[in-house]
Amino acid sequence: LINALSLLTQAAYAEASDGGFSAPSIDEFYPQVIAFQGTWFELDRIMLIRLLVMTALVVLFWLWSSKFKKSYKNNILVPSRFQLMGEISLNFVRKNIAHEQLGEKDGERFLPLLTTIFFLILGMNITGIIPFLNIAGTSRIGLPVVLAAVAYVTFIYAGVRKHRMKFFTANLFPAGVPKPFYILVTPIEFLSTFILRPVTLALRLTMNMIAGHLLLVLCFSATQFFFFNADGFFKLFGAGTFVFGFAFTVFEILVSFLQAYVFTLLTTVYIQLALADEH
């Protein structure tokens, strides 16, 4: 309910309060600049949310980290419930993503990056349904672009480090293809490996978050409209749109986790493909 109310106040703030139905628009994602206008460090609502998420992540993992430290310093073998939650979270990325795709050795090499990507995206996504924040830190293209660029640089670095220039030739000229077909295959391979991978990574994440936010705004501003501006019988529609809004809020929790998982998993798979020996 708090969620719905705050969304509505936000929607009412964004649109001129003419009392009618306010459709969500792309302006949602470009809120007013709050400080440092025109500089490299302009701040607006979404940037503040990002800084807030970063602080929250640092605080949470700092607590876990100090628990781990205390554990191994004092030789405490049985973790507390709180510590166990941290271990399960970190082990999810470590075992289920890094070790499973890359094996233990390479998994450990790229683990800091993968862990950061996963928890950063998860934290930024989840603000989309947190009351008073109500917009995902990843719903502005900048952060996904930065993360996709990092993933891009990392998998190229992994491939070049292991296979030198053969990494590029093996990717652009796949083995077992008759020579004339390279005219067709090489541009496709170049496009899919070196252009589409980072673009799809960034766009998939951003669009999922934008779509989720628009859906929630649509549902809850419609509820607002039906309840307070519609006449008689139409007020009933408000209940329906509210239920949809609630359902999509729950769905957004799943999407937040899933997008963080997909982004991290794909980054890992790209690194794994770059390291693979078939080249």
Added chain:
Amino acid sequence: VARYDIVWSSVVFAILLVFFWFKVLPNFKKNLDARTEAIEGRLAAAEKAQAEAAAKTANIEAEQAAARADASQIRDEARAEAAVIGVEIKEAAQAEAARLIASAKAQIEAETQAALVSLRAEVGSLAVDLASSVVGESLKNDKLAANVVDSFLAELETKKK
């Protein structure tokens, strides 16, 4: 894409990357390693203790078996010794008894002989006395009397035989 969007994203990412890389993950891994090590160490210690206990038990059992064997050996020896001693005692007793019997027999024999001799002498004189008192003075010739007595006694003896 706005410039500040990229800048803030990079700042946030860089800070978190450094934080996870150098703070969270090292502690996390050390924690897991320490736990693995401790659990393995304890398992090994428990295994060792178990092996030691088993060895101790085996020792005690062996000692018990040895003690039991010793005891039964001592018992057997004692029994054998006792048997030997019993036989010896019996033999000694039998020998003693035989000796006593023999000496008794010899004594009796000797006494019988002595009795016979003295009896013979006494009986002779008594008979002579009796006969002289009966027959009177005529028979006071010692030489004749002695002959009569001796012949009588010899007769007695042959009769006895």
